[in-house]
Amino acid sequence: MSSRRDGSAQPPLFAVRGQIGRRQYWALALIGLVVPLLLWWAVSASGMVTKTFMPGPVHVWDRAVLWFTEDDLMADIGISVYRVVAGWGLSALIAIPLGLAIGTYRPVQALLEPLTDFIRYMPAVAFIPLVMLWIGIAESSKIAIIWIGTFFQMVLMVAEDVRRVPMAQIEAAQTMGARRGEIVDLVLLQSAKPAILDTLRVTMGWAWTYLVVAELVAANSGLGYSILKAQRFLQTDKIFAGIIIIGLIGLLLDQLFRALHRKAFPWLWLR
């Protein structure tokens, strides 16, 4: 704490769990984003590193524009978003009811949780040959890889979200005469909903990290595929552009989820 001449006292900037002003926050955030960009630009402009290894921001931007005008960037984005959302959505469709059952009923937990724990440590990449053998090389195989990458984690996270519902909420319903199904519907699901939406948000991020892996499987379009192809032709600038675009889409989706969270659960934000 520092004393000022007028007698008021200010907390230090680096107080543990301390608060900072809105303006300070955005100034620091801007520095955090701009400084790496400047460093990147400086390193590439200095000629210390050849363009093949590290193209500058301007080059990457130009390549992205070229990709957009000549190479149908939007189609690549479209198909990749489709694959990610489909694989992730399919995971959610099965993982939410299953996680709810695991988090609610101990016998279901005993039956399925050790198995899921075992499978989730298996690398999704290693499933590629099997997926090609079983499903072929059509669109569904790419979706299957993303599904394998997200599903098993998601089940366990949803189960944990359901288990975190306070026992008192469940028991209060029981002493009001609620039956088993009503407790699941009216208490467990309602109470766990915000946490489940957060789980969906986090796993959506993971789904994107499996995109490049999924598009290893006989793809001829998509952001991941384009990155892999650019690698073959040593188009480092396109690899940079692809990675940054994936990052931006992820950031956008994350913000959409956060907005949905605030909209769907206003009672969480009341004071």
Place this chain on the structure above:
Amino acid sequence: MSTPKIQLRKVRKVFGEGGQAVVALQDIDLDVRANEFVTLVGASGCGKSTLLRVVGGLEYRSAGEVLVDGRSVIGPGSDRAMVFQHYSLYPWLNVMENIKFSRRLRANRGQFTSAEVEAASGRAEALLNLMGLPAAALKYPNQLSGGMQQRVAIARALLSRPQVLLMDEPFGALDAQTREVMHDLILHVFRLERATILFVTHDVEEAIYLGQRVVLMAPRPGRVDTVYEVPLPAQRQQDMKHTPEFLALKREILARIRETSGMKTDLDLLEKLNRPAAPAP
């Protein structure tokens, strides 16, 4: 005398299995009359909460019999409402929706005529007023103080006119001033609703002030040690807490809790701390 509202006969509860089994309740015998307010106190681990939960049907007894209105308890039911210490309100529902929650359940639906439904919603309003929360109907639980949240929880428990109200340290997390207000409120509710109340607390003063009888339980194994009749008029007032009868009973119960708690080392430590320093030779 009519049959007791709640009858406990040789109730036994064992947690765990085999060598790790712990006897939480051993041969509990207790009768609670209709419209009686009985409080349960005792050192931690004496099984007072477990006993309440067995009556509520939230724990299954290992042996013995629990009868409410002469019928054996086989699980939780809306005839025995329960108020918990905290975290029992539904944060996604506003105060009114929380109070009316039991209306959504099949167990309390169907058998109601439209007139009864109307009467029920009038009751929700009345309970909200009784709890002094008419302005909070549309607020959400995390906008309320701890004391207000507990008032909502009590109103919710009372909505379907339960014959038995089970309260598990409902004011344990509240500050002393709020607790005093809640004491008079719950006594008012008790007179108005004519319910039978079983109330668990670790606060001896609270137990005496609220209860017509105080049941003292002892740990290892959990058992009923002594049942005290409270020598105070039915209509309690805060200044009764300073009467000689009140203080004498409080002293007696506290002493007995200390004797039964089995925390000899703690008592020795206290004594050592309180002993004046030995004079220098």
